[in-house]
Amino acid sequence: MALRGNVYRILEDIVGPQNISEEPVILDTYAFQWLAETISGTKFCTRPEAVLLPGNVEEVQAIIKACNRYGIRYKAFSTGWGPWNTVEGEGVLQLDLRRMNRILEIDEKNMYAVVEPYVIGSQLQVEAMRKGLNCHLIGAGANTSILASATSMAGYGLTGIFTGYSNCNVLAVEWVLPDGEVLRLGSLGSGAGWFGGDGPGPSLRGVMRGMIGALGGLGVFTKCGVKLYPWYGPPTTPIEGIHPLDGMPIPESFRVHSLTFPSWEALADAVYRIGEAEIGYVMGRALPPGLIPALNVGSATEYAQMLQLVSTEGMMDEFKYAIQIFLGANSARELEYQERALEEILSESGGKIILMLEEQSVKNILFRHLIKSEGISRVFQLAGTFATSLGAGTSWDAAVASSKFGEQLKRKYIERGAIADDGGDLAWGGAYQHGRFGHLEEIIMYDFQDADSLKGADEYVEESAQATIEKSLGQPISIVRGMAEHFGPTSCDYHIWMRRIKKAFDPNITADPSFYIEPEQPPGK
Amino acid sequence: MTLQDYRNDIQRCSRCSLCKWLPLAQIKSWRFANACPSMVWGNFHAYSAGGRMIAALSLLDGRIDYTDKLVEIVYQCQMGGACDVSCKVNRDLDPLEVMLELRAKCVEDGQVLPAHMVMIESLRSDDNVLGELKAERGKWAEDLDVKDITKEKADVLYFAGCRYSFDQDLWKIARDTIALLKMAGVDVGISGKEEACCGGRAFEIGYRGEFTKYAEHSIETWNAADVRTVVTSCSDCYGAFKFHYPRIGKKMNFEVLHITEYLDRLIKEGRLKPTKKVPLQVTYHDPCHLGRLSEPYIPWEGVERKVLGQVVIKDPPKEYRRGTNGIYEPPRDVLRSIQGLELVEMERIKEYAWCCGAGGGVMEAYPEFAQWTADERIEEAKATGAEALVTACPWCERSFRDALEHNGAKIKLYDIVELLLEAL
Ligand SMILES: Cc1cc2nc3c(=O)[nH]c(=O)nc-3n(C[C@H](O)[C@H](O)[C@@H](O)COP(=O)(O)OP(=O)(O)OC[C@H]3O[C@@H](n4cnc5c(N)ncnc54)[C@H](O)[C@@H]3O)c2cc1C
Ligand code: SF4
Ligand code: SF4
Numbered sequence: 001m002a003l004r005g006n007v008y009r010i011l012e013d014i015v016g017p018q019n020i021s022e023e024p025v026i027l028d029t030y031a032f033q034w035l036a037e038t039i040s041g042t043k044f045c046t047r048p049e050a051v052l053l054p055g056n057v058e059e060v061q062a063i064i065k066a067c068n069r070y071g072i073r074y075k076a077f078s079t080g081w082g083p084w085n086t087v088e089g090e091g092v093l094q095l096d097l098r099r100m101n102r103i104l105e106i107d108e109k110n111m112y113a114v115v116e117p118y119v120i121g122s123q124l125q126v127e128a129m130r131k132g133l134n135c136h137l138i139g140a141g142a143n144t145s146i147l148a149s150a151t152s153m154a155g156y157g158l159t160g161i162f163t164g165y166s167n168c169n170v171l172a173v174e175w176v177l178p179d180g181e182v183l184r185l186g187s188l189g190s191g192a193g194w195f196g197g198d199g200p201g202p203s204l205r206g207v208m209r210g211m212i213g214a215l216g217g218l219g220v221f222t223k224c225g226v227k228l229y230p231w232y233g234p235p236t237t238p239i240e241g242i243h244p245l246d247g248m249p250i251p252e253s254f255r256v257h258s259l260t261f262p263s264w265e266a267l268a269d270a271v272y273r274i275g276e277a278e279i280g281y282v283m284g285r286a287l288p289p290g291l292i293p294a295l296n297v298g299s300a301t302e303y304a305q306m307l308q309l310v311s312t313e314g315m316m317d318e319f320k321y322a323i324q325i326f327l328g329a330n331s332a333r334e335l336e337y338q339e340r341a342l343e344e345i346l347s348e349s350g351g352k353i354i355l356m357l358e359e360q361s362v363k364n365i366l367f368r369h370l371i372k373s374e375g376i377s378r379v380f381q382l383a384g385t386f387a388t389s390l391g392a393g394t395s396w397d398a399a400v401a402s403s404k405f406g407e408q409l410k411r412k413y414i415e416r417g418a419i420a421d422d423g424g425d426l427a428w429g430g431a432y433q434h435g436r437f438g439h440l441e442e443i444i445m446y447d448f449q450d451a452d453s454l455k456g457a458d459e460y461v462e463e464s465a466q467a468t469i470e471k472s473l474g475q476p477i478s479i480v481r482g483m484a485e486h487f488g489p490t491s492c493d494y495h496i497w498m499r500r501i502k503k504a505f506d507p508n509i510t511a512d513p514s515f516y517i518e519p520e521q522p523p524g525k
Numbered sequence: 526m527t528l529q530d531y532r533n534d535i536q537r538c539s540r541c542s543l544c545k546w547l548p549l550a551q552i553k554s555w556r557f558a559n560a561c562p563s564m565v566w567g568n569f570h571a572y573s574a575g576g577r578m579i580a581a582l583s584l585l586d587g588r589i590d591y592t593d594k595l596v597e598i599v600y601q602c603q604m605g606g607a608c609d610v611s612c613k614v615n616r617d618l619d620p621l622e623v624m625l626e627l628r629a630k631c632v633e634d635g636q637v638l639p640a641h642m643v644m645i646e647s648l649r650s651d652d653n654v655l656g657e658l659k660a661e662r663g664k665w666a667e668d669l670d671v672k673d674i675t676k677e678k679a680d681v682l683y684f685a686g687c688r689y690s691f692d693q694d695l696w697k698i699a700r701d702t703i704a705l706l707k708m709a710g711v712d713v714g715i716s717g718k719e720e721a722c723c724g725g726r727a728f729e730i731g732y733r734g735e736f737t738k739y740a741e742h743s744i745e746t747w748n749a750a751d752v753r754t755v756v757t758s759c760s761d762c763y764g765a766f767k768f769h770y771p772r773i774g775k776k777m778n779f780e781v782l783h784i785t786e787y788l789d790r791l792i793k794e795g796r797l798k799p800t801k802k803v804p805l806q807v808t809y810h811d812p813c814h815l816g817r818l819s820e821p822y823i824p825w826e827g828v829e830r831k832v833l834g835q836v837v838i839k840d841p842p843k844e845y846r847r848g849t850n851g852i853y854e855p856p857r858d859v860l861r862s863i864q865g866l867e868l869v870e871m872e873r874i875k876e877y878a879w880c881c882g883a884g885g886g887v888m889e890a891y892p893e894f895a896q897w898t899a900d901e902r903i904e905e906a907k908a909t910g911a912e913a914l915v916t917a918c919p920w921c922e923r924s925f926r927d928a929l930e931h932n933g934a935k936i937k938l939y940d941i942v943e944l945l946l947e948a949l
Contacts, residue, residue, distance in 0.1 A: 021569060023594040025580050029570040032579040034539045043536050043582065053568055080570070081541055098568060103555055122552040142549045143542055239550050242849045243614060248550065299617045299845060301838040308833065374549035377541050377615040383835045384537045414834060421833040447835040449533060 003050055003091075007070050011052060011093075014062045019053040019099070026051055030094050033083045034385065037448045038458055045086035048075070048094035055099040057174060057182065057222040063095065064220065065180035067510040075512040076220040078117040078145030084153070084215045088514035100222060103127055105194070111228045112171055114194045117147045117221065121373060124226075126236075134231035136163035137373040139428070151175075151221040153213040154477075156393075156439055158324075158370055160432030161275065161283040163229050165393070167209055168433070171197045171225030175208065178219040178506035186225075194225030207501055211393060212483075217516020218505055232281070232328040239368060244298045247364025248371060254281065255327040255339060256367050258357040260318055262350045267321040268400045270349040274325065275396075275435015277345065279338040281328035282370045284430020285440060289319040290422030294378040296365055303382055307422065316423050318354055323430075324366065383420045383445040387457050388428075389464035391441025392474025396431045399440040402473040403427030406442030409464055413444070418456020420445040441477050484517045528581055528626040533829065534618050535578045544574040544608035544620060547877050557872040557905050560607040562880055562898040571598045574608030574620035581627045591636050599624075599631055600638055601894060604729045604885030605813035610848040610876045617845060628731030640890035641730045648735055652721035653687040654889075663717030665689060665696040671703050672714035674750065679714030681706070681787075682752045682779075686759030687722050688919035694926065695919050698940045702758050702784055705946055709796040713756075725765025725814075730886040737773055740765075744775045751778075758784035758942060760918030761884070763852075764814030771822040783815055785917050785941055789855035792862050799948035802865035807939070808911035809860060809868060810902060810925075811878040812918035817848030848876030856917050859941055863948040869909045871902075879905060881921035888924060899928035906936055913937035915944065 002022060003011070012020050021027070030051055031044040039045055049072075054060045060076075067074050076095035077085040087094060101118035108131045113124055121142030124135045138149050138157040149155045151173060155166020163169065172188035172195070185208065187193055189201025197205055208218070232253035239246050250256055261267040274280050287295065292315075293306035310316055327342065329335035346352060357363070369375035379386040390402040407425045414421045422445060431438035442464065446457040461478045465486070468476045475487045488495025498517045502509075509519055543549070545564045552558045559565050563572045570576040580598060583589040602624065609621035631637065644654040651659040665685065672679045683706065689699040706713045724739025743766075747755060757763050766781040782790075791797045823844045830840040853875045860868050873879045882888065882898030903925065906914040914936050916922055925938050 019568070021594075023592065024589045025583065025592065025595045025598060026569045026571045028583045028588060029576040029579045032538075032540060032582070034541075044588070051569060079542055081539075096568075096570070119555070120546065120558070122546070122549045123555040123558050126552055126558075127555050141541070141543075143546060236553065237550075243548075243847055246550070298847075299839075299843065300836070301617075301842040304832050304836045304838050307836070368550050372550040375615065377539060377543065380537065380539045381616055383837055384533075385539070417834050420835045445835070447831070447837055449536060450831075450835065453835045 007066070007072070008050070010066050011050070011063060014059050014066070015052050015054055019055070020050055022050045030080070030096070031086060033086055034081070035083045035387065036086070037454060039083060045083060046088055046092070048087045049091045051094045051096055053096050053099050057176060060095070060176045060220050060222055061180050061182060063093070064176055064178065064510065067093065068180055068508050071508065073510055073512045075216045077216060078148035079120065079143065081140070081144060084515040087512050092512050095220065104223065106131060106133070106228070107195070108133065110195050112195055112225050113228055114223060114225050115146050116223055117145055119146050120144060121146055128228050129231050129233070129237065130235045132231055132235070133228040134163070135226060135228055136160070136166060136169045138166065139373065139376055141376050142373040146226055147221060147224050150224050150226050151209055151213070153215055156429065156432070157373065158282050158284045158286050158430050160430055161280045161434060164433045167205065167211060169227045170205065170209070171195060171227065172201070173197070173208065173221055174223040176220045176222055178511040179508070215515035217502065217511050217513045219511050230330060232330050237371070240364070241361070244296055245361065245365065246368065247361060248368035249364055250367050253328055253330065253335060254367070255335065256363040258287065258322055258324050258354040259346065259351050260354050261321040264321055264400050264404060266349045266351060267323065268397055270345050270351050271323065271396055271431045271438070272435050273345045273349070274342070275431055277341040278434050279327060279341050280325050282324065282326035284323060285428055286324045286370055287319065287322070288426045288428055289316040290426040291378065292316070292319050294381070295362065300381045311423055318356065320425065322354060324370065326367070326370065379443055379445060383447045383453070385448045386443055386445045387461050387478065388441045388443050389461050389476055389478040390468065390473060391429060391439050391477035392468065393437055393439045394474040396435060396438035398474060399429060399438040402468070403440040403442055405467065405471060405473065406464065409460065409467065410442060410444060413456050413460045416456060418446065418453055419460065439477070485522065526622070526626070528585065528623065528630050531619065531623045531626060532582070532585060535582045535623060537618060538575050538578045540575055542573065542575065543614065544612045546611060547873060548611050548614045551877050553872040560611050560873070560877065560879070562882065562901070563602040566894050566897060567598070567601060572601065574612065574624060577602070577624050577627060578620055581623055591634065596631065596636050596638065599627055600641070600730070600886060601891055602885055603813070603880045603882065603887045603898065605880035606817050606848070607877065607880065610817055613845055613847050617843070625729070628729070629733050632731035632733070638886070638890045641886050644730070644886065644889055645727065645732055645735060648722055648727060653691060654722055654726050655687050655691045657691040660718055662690050662720055663715070665699050666703065666715055666717065669700060669703055674714035674716050674752070675719045677714065680712040681714070681754045681756050682747065683713050683715050684755050684757040684759070684762060685715065685720060686757060686762040686919065688761070688923065689759060690720065692919060692923060695922060698919065698922070698942055699758065701942050701946045705788065705797065705942060708949060709791040711791070723762040723765040725761055725769055726886065728765065728769045729884065736769065740770050740773050741775060744770065744777055748778045753779055755779050755781045756784055756787045757781070758917070759920070760812035760815035760819070761920050764818040767819045768822050771824065783819070783852055783855070783917070785815070785856035785859055786852060788945060789858045792859065797945070797949065799863050799945060801948045803863050803944055803948050804865040805913055806867045806869060806911045807860065807913040807915045807944070808871050808906045808909045809856060810871070810881065810906070810914060810916040810921060811851070811853060811875055812916060812921045813878065813880050813884060815856070815917055816851035816853060816878055817876040819852050820846045820848055820850040851876055856941055859945055860915065863944060866944065869911050871905045871909055873905065881916070881924040883920040883924040888920070895924055896928050896931065899924040900932050903928055903932065903934050903936060907934060911936070913939055915939045915941055917941045
């Protein structure tokens, strides 16, 4: 079904002929996604009807108004990584926001930045660092959009002990509502600039994104303010060495360690203590045992060889109850305090520094990976793809409990030969906001081109999701589609509220609800 | 390997878009964070390396058919390979090889561009891609006192390449090169009008038959003439010798050097002594074909095997080209050897360099895109504050000259050879 001639022309008039396409080759590049095979059985999800590249808020608004007038759905995205960016059903427009790519402001004094959707993490980070500041980067990588994470989806990252979670980093927002009206949230709503998310002016943070985000189901966010944090390193961050052994020299103001503990319990306690002491710039399980070998290898084959080696030599045991921590401070005394606090926490919890990872070159690599947030796509390297499970944003103790369960469950699938044998423990995540909450997601790596492996991975994800209800492990990170229907009843019926929000904000159902919530309850539910 | 052979790898693309950017840790500013000219120019995902991989998969799977748009997407790319370097930071994929195979398939299926046909016609009739007469090929050196290697032996064969042979604006650089070599006492010869195209451009635009013909011709001729050292000052040709020639599996009994490598060697051996001051602040543009695209081709034949349950490994292990072994220091060392000259670096350098715009048949088929790409590089050069942009390739030189003519930017342009000659 092509767009009716006049509709295409109307949209073309809005964005210009260069910025709209119905070409199958172009559409297919928006339908192809990671995990598509779990939805459609192929690498392609539904093709959008057309792709539009709006260049500013006025164009977005005009498109949405036209969609309301002609009964057309749309789905917007920022960088578009992941199946939740794809459209569902026929005739849906894809709005690729990449032409809206400016950093509008970095307010050094008040420590915030204002960005458009297609500013990626690395871009904001390097500009902020020049001014002695840093931004919250998510674990997905600094190739993702700052705004998308702030306004529309999740927000976990390993500096979270220091920089929090994306829903608390978002400040004022410019939001084109599903009916085409522009709403300015927070201080922007009262003409006071971008510094506040909750006022002076309207605060709708909970409605706009809540914990997980509306995943494109509630209109389009065109600008937002985000908090910035102190950066204790130099204004520019040179990289030394040749890939994959390239590292970022650790500035005087930082310490980098990997810590190991005698048990999950000891690790959990230590993390709480670290949070209470308000120390740490980076903290979490950046390198669960199965990812250790990925740190400095050049290929999947080398990674696999290394994984085999460390598994057989029992080296993985050292990393069983391990976390990485970076301390950072703006004075020698503050850094000394943090070091002493960490020493005390280690001695009380029976923890120790992993000497094997104390070598300077290794620490430099780790520093690059985590400060620049650029290592995660390694999880695609071993088997071709990965999926994740469990990982509720919850208390740190509950996160630890879920990862213990996750490892057990994974072993079943490893023994079946369905997923990569990474040793079983690939629980990735951390504790955020000085330990107020945390998350650990259990990652599996599998070969989607192998029917048994794909089937096994699907079953694992399904079984782990089901277990989160049975074992009260919190809402999993894995099922994004239909998640609210499934988990709402176990969590204060939040799906009912979401549905009401969807109906109130989007009476004509123009914003593709497929990864948010269907406005009507599906029959039989 | 054919496009079909890359099908598994293509499907493993995660659509992460990392190929659009410099490797993340290498990004130094908002302004110069992009790696892929095609993506910034075309904006739809299809114009990225990842996008072209998806297009290739759609084509293989019969989801799409050839259209003008598909052909434009395939060819609106300089094949400079910055995408490939960025992708490989964390992945074992070969987006550049896939794009090369996609072009070969297009040509096989008759999906070609008129502008490229003109190049190929010229190749077939006159052994060059510039539409010039073969008989004119040696003209750039007509009155030079240099040996004709087809008549007498010389230690070094200087290979001018099509651009230096026919682009009269650039003849001076080729002539300066000969002058430098002679000053160093090098026994150098040229092939004059007997020289033929290296075939590299034909390879890049998908014409495998033509490429093989020229590669075989060069290797056989030079092997037969017992040539020991080939020196070229064209980075494109150099890249072809290093990256593409090994693909045909013919032994090359000669060493190939880029002029910057050779001059660096001559300076270090004391055979050239740059003593005159050249007070100039310059920035150096790494030509793609001298940098990441000159990294030698690594042949691999093998199979995928499973270990550790579902871990997919290549057996035998496959080595990947990551651009780190390109020619980066020799040109810089030559510049550093010149007294009074100060080298300041741009943000995107070495294997992360932004393309000049000329490669992959773009200059011929999409001149506006080529010029915009060059404009971008000139902006980056200007941002360093340098007075001059220096390069080491006639295609880059041509691209920058054209851009400077139309954008009027106030920055001087040199080839390294010109500056070195000034210093002697
Ligand atoms: C390999 C991988 C690892 C991941 N790891 C993490 C992680 O560690 N932490 C984490 O928090 N998340 C993670 N994610 C999830 C997700 O990619 C991010 O949360 C997302 O915010 C990243 O930004 P993006 O640019 O990719 O967003 P996009 O992919 O562009 O968008 C994400 C969602 O938000 C919607 N959206 C985006 N921009 C807008 C807009 N301007 N207006 C309206 N809707 C919009 C889209 O429709 C989509 O549903 C991961 C994803 C992948 C693929
Ligand atoms: S080609 Fe590589 S870098 Fe580009 S989207 Fe695919 S996996 Fe990512
Ligand atoms: S070769 Fe250059 S233009 Fe082509 S996709 Fe790669 S980076 Fe982009």
